[in-house]
Amino acid sequence: MEDKNCVFCRILRGEIPAQKVYEDDKMLVFKDIEPKAKIHLLAICKDHFKLLSDMDESRAELVKYMLGKIPLIAAANGCENGYRLIINQGGDAGQTVFHLHIHILGGEPLPW
Ligand code: 5GP
Ligand code: ZN
Numbered sequence: 001m002e003d004k005n006c007v008f009c010r011i012l013r014g015e016i017p018a019q020k021v022y023e024d025d026k027m028l029v030f031k032d033i034e035p036k037a038k039i040h041l042l043a044i045c046k047d048h049f050k051l052l053s054d055m056d057e058s059r060a061e062l063v064k065y066m067l068g069k070i071p072l073i074a075a076a077n078g079c080e081n082g083y084r085l086i087i088n089q090g091g092d093a094g095q096t097v098f099h100l101h102i103h104i105l106g107g108e109p110l111p112w
Pocket of ligand 2: 007
């Protein structure tokens with residue numbers, strides 16, 4: 001279910017522009033507006049759900065699908081030498097957008 005005010009649902013609806021690098025019927029990958037590394041992409045699922053704890057079996061399949069696609073997408077977008085995936089969950093992790101997303105960071109050696 002889409003959420004009217006969710007910023008990532010708005011990107012999915014084309015209401016907010018984004019620099020898209022990959023899209024299919026289940027997911028979208030675009031450049032983070034405030035990159036924390038030389039390459040910083042966000043992979044989002046087209047289904048709106050907030051947290052890993054909202055996951056059911058079909059959403060788990062969706063996350064598995066995204067993880068399966070990410071290696072090729074990352075390699076095709078400047079992360080040939082490796083990358084880091086991050087899923088922030090909740091306040092302590094600094095999550096700001098409550099639509100499940102996977103950060104893809106790379107393009108340079110990353111500090112731990
Ligand atoms: P979180 O902290 O929730 O895991 O990460 C949300 C990410 O979304 C942040 O890195 C932030 O820069 C990015 N972001 C927030 N709003 C927009 C937007 O409108 N466009 C793009 N491309 N990225 C956004
Ligand atoms: Zn959303």
